[in-house]
Amino acid sequence: MALYLVRHAKAGRRSQWEGPDFARPLNYEGQLQAQALAEKIAAVRPTWLLSSPFVRCMQTLAELGELTGLPVIADDRLAEAREIAAVIEILERAPHGTVLCSHGDIIPPTIQTLEARGMTITTALDWRKATVWVIERDEATFTSATVWPPPLAG
Helix, strand or coil, X not given: CEEXXXXXXXXXXXXXXXXXXXXXXXXHHHHHHHHHHHHHHHCCCCXXXXXXXXXXXXXXXXXXXHHHCCCEEECHHHCCCCCHHHHHHHHHHCCCCEXXXXXXXXXXXXXXXXXXXXXXXXXXXXXXCCCEEEEEEECCEEEEEEEECCCCCC
16 A cells, blocks of 8 residues: 655745744745646545645645645644654554655655665655655555655756
8 A cells, every 4th residue: 555755845945934934835846846746646546635734735735635625634743843753653544545745854764764664665765845755555564665756856
């Protein structure tokens, strides 16, 4: 069974954003990436959309939600600076086809933890924004992962 762990699409720079970081939105390129991700992920018929409550993550999955008719559910466990154990727990319990959107400080250690538990990574590592980690799980065992490169990477 496949789960999809998405790093949010491109957002404006932290240093140039005057509001709270929680509210920092996708920039124009990020909006285009989110559209392209939506089209690609919709083709695998996702079953559940779960996101960090940060605006840029919710926006990354919003178009996918519109295409599939699924709500994007905010989950604080996917926000920045959260415990990796909580993310692993979500992945262990999530139904087949779940799409999760999180951040650059969450996704690499999550993948590395799963790899340390025996999951095989079959592609080169890629931590860029708008990447999608496709994680295969058999019951509670994570078996393999591949990463889709970001759309419109430039």
